[in-house]
Amino acid sequence: MMLPPSLEELITESHPVRIVNQVIDRINIDPLLKKFKGGGTSSYHPRLLLKVLVYGYLNNTYSSRKMEAAVKENIHFMWLAGMNKPDHNTINRFRSERLKDVLKTVFGQVVELLVEAGHLSLKEVFTDGTKIEAQANRYTFVWGNAIKTSKAKMEDQLKELWAYAERIAAEELKDEAPQSFAPVNARQVKDVIEKIDRVLEGKPISKKVKQKLQYAKKNWPASMDRYQQHEKLLGKRNSYSKTDTDATFMRMKEDHMRNGQLKPAYNVQLSSHNQYIVHYSLHQNPTDTTTLKKHIDSFNALYKQYPQVIVADAGYGSEENYQLLANRNIEGYIKHNQFDRAQRSKNLDAFKSDNFVYDKQRNVIICPSGKPMKSIGETYRTTANGFKQKMIKYQATKCSGCPLREQCHQQKGNRIVSINHRLRKLKQQADERLKSERGVVYRKRRPADVEPIFGNIKHNKNFKRFMLRGLDKVEIETGLLALAHNLAKWVA
Numbered sequence: 001m002m003l004p005p006s007l008e009e010l011i012t013e014s015h016p017v018r019i020v021n022q023v024i025d026r027i028n029i030d031p032l033l034k035k036f037k038g039g040g041t042s043s044y045h046p047r048l049l050l051k052v053l054v055y056g057y058l059n060n061t062y063s064s065r066k067m068e069a070a071v072k073e074n075i076h077f078m079w080l081a082g083m084n085k086p087d088h089n090t091i092n093r094f095r096s097e098r099l100k101d102v103l104k105t106v107f108g109q110v111v112e113l114l115v116e117a118g119h120l121s122l123k124e125v126f127t128d129g130t131k132i133e134a135q136a137n138r139y140t141f142v143w144g145n146a147i148k149t150s151k152a153k154m155e156d157q158l159k160e161l162w163a164y165a166e167r168i169a170a171e172e173l174k175d176e177a178p179q180s181f182a183p184v185n186a187r188q189v190k191d192v193i194e195k196i197d198r199v200l201e202g203k204p205i206s207k208k209v210k211q212k213l214q215y216a217k218k219n220w221p222a223s224m225d226r227y228q229q230h231e232k233l234l235g236k237r238n239s240y241s242k243t244d245t246d247a248t249f250m251r252m253k254e255d256h257m258r259n260g261q262l263k264p265a266y267n268v269q270l271s272s273h274n275q276y277i278v279h280y281s282l283h284q285n286p287t288d289t290t291t292l293k294k295h296i297d298s299f300n301a302l303y304k305q306y307p308q309v310i311v312a313d314a315g316y317g318s319e320e321n322y323q324l325l326a327n328r329n330i331e332g333y334i335k336h337n338q339f340d341r342a343q344r345s346k347n348l349d350a351f352k353s354d355n356f357v358y359d360k361q362r363n364v365i366i367c368p369s370g371k372p373m374k375s376i377g378e379t380y381r382t383t384a385n386g387f388k389q390k391m392i393k394y395q396a397t398k399c400s401g402c403p404l405r406e407q408c409h410q411q412k413g414n415r416i417v418s419i420n421h422r423l424r425k426l427k428q429q430a431d432e433r434l435k436s437e438r439g440v441v442y443r444k445r446r447p448a449d450v451e452p453i454f455g456n457i458k459h460n461k462n463f464k465r466f467m468l469r470g471l472d473k474v475e476i477e478t479g480l481l482a483l484a485h486n487l488a489k490w491v492a
C-alpha cells in the first residue's frame with residue numbers, strides 16, 4: 001500500500017456500525033447532556049460513549065474492559081469513537097451512573113423512529129417475561145421465612161425465660177409483663193432480658209438458665225437488629241442475595257443441572273411487535289401475573305398512550321389483570337389457566353364448581369344433581385398488588401343420600417363452593433375474544449413474536465447473566481440490550 005487506507009474506506013456502506021452511528025446521531029440526548037456539569041477536565045462526548053456502548057451490546061461485548069480494548073484495536077469501534085480511546089472506568093461510570101433515568105427515553109426515541117419507518121406499531125403488543133440471573137453469589141441468600149422462624153423461636157424462648165423468672169420472683173415481676181413477647185425491635189428484646197436478669201440476680205438458678213440468659217443478653221438484641229435490616233431489604237419479597245440485595249431468588253427455566261435450583265435473578269418483562277422490543281420493565285418478583293400493572297403503566301409514561309391490544313400467555317390471566325386492562329380500555333387476548341384444558345376436553349367436568357350454572361334471578365348455584373345451592377356468606381382476598389377479590393360461598397341443602405355424593409365431593413357435610421362472579425364474567429369475555437377470528441390469529445402470532453427475542457438475547461447474544469448489580473443498573477443493561485436488539489433487527 002502506497003498510502004494507508006482510511007477507516008472510512010474500510011467500513012462497508014451497509015455495516016451495522018453505520019446504522020448505530022446514524023440512529024444515535026438522530027436522537028435528542030438533552031436529558032443526558034444535563035447530567036454533565038461542564039467545566040473540569042475534557043471529557044468524552046456522551047453521544048460517543050452511548051454509541052460505543054450500544055454497538056458493544058450489539059456485538060455481544062458487554063464488559064467495559066473489552067470495550068476499552070475494542071476502541072483501540074477494532075476498526076469499527078475506532079471509527080465509531082472517532083479514534084477516541086475512553087478507558088473502562090469512563091465507559092463503566094457512564095453506563096452505570098450517567099444513563100440512569102435517561103436510557104429509557106433514548107430507547108423510546110429509537111422505537112418511535114422505527115414506528116415512523118413503518119417497522120412496528122405501538123398499538124398492538126405481545127408481552128412476556130423471562131428471568132435473567134443477577135451478578136450475585138448464589139450461596140449468600142437471606143430467606144424471609146427463616147427470619148420469621150428465628151423470630152418465633154426467640155419469642156418462645158423469651159416466654160420460657162419469663163415463665164421461669166416468674167416462678168422464682170413472681171412478686172417482683174408483677175405488672176411488668178410485656179404486652180407481647182413477639183419481638184419487634186432490639187430495644188424490646190433487651191428490655192425483657194434486662195427485667196429477667198434483674199429479678200434473677202443473686203437467686204439460685206440452674207446453670208443452664210444462667211448460660212441461656214448470658215447468651216440472650218449478648219446475642220439476641222444484635223440478632224434482632226440484623227433481622228430488622230434484612231426485613232427492610234426484603235420488602236414484600238421472600239428472599240434476596242447479600243451480594244446484590246435487589247436480586248430475588250427465582251427458579252430458572254434454563255437450569256443446566258436440572259435440579260430446580262433457585263438463583264438470584266431479575267424478572268425482565270418485554271412487549272414486542274414484529275419481533276422488535278417496544279417496551280421493557282424490570283421486576284423483583286418471580287411471577288408474571290403481578291408485573292403487568294407496572295409494565296403497562298410505564299409504557300404509558302414513556303409513550304403517553306396505552307397499547308390498544310395486549311396479547312400474553314396464561315401466566316398473566318388473572319382477575320386483577322383482566323380488570324386492569326378493562327379499566328385502561330385495552331383489548332386483552334390473555335388465556336386463563338383453564339382455557340387450554342377446556343379447549344382440549346370435549347366434555348366439561350360437571351363436578352367442578354367453575355362449571356356450575358348460576359341462576360342470577362334466584363341467586364343460587366345449580367349443583368350437578370340440579371338442586372340449588374344457597375348463598376351463605378362472602379369472603380374477601382387481597383392480592384400482592386392490593387387488588388380486592390370477592391367470593392360468595394354457596395352451600396348445598398342436602399348431600400346425604402344423593403346418588404352423586406361419591407363423585408361430587410369429599411367435604412364432611414353439605415358441599416360448600418366459593419364463586420367469584422366477576423372473575424367468571426371476565427373469563428367468559430376472555431374466552432369469547434380468544435376464540436374469535438382475531439383471537440386465533442393473535443394466539444398463533446404470540447409465541448412467534450415475543451419468544452424469539454428471549455432466544456436471541458440468551459442464546460445468540462449469549463447474555464445469560466447481568467454484568468452490573470442493583471435494580472437501576474440492571475435496568476440500564478436491559479435498555480442497552482433492547483436498543484442493540486432493535487438496531488440489529490433494523491440492520492437485518
Ligand code: SF4
Pocket residue numbers: 367368369370371396398399402403404405408409414415
Ligand atoms: S352431593 Fe350435594 S352438591 Fe353434589 S350433586 Fe349431590 S346434592 Fe349436589
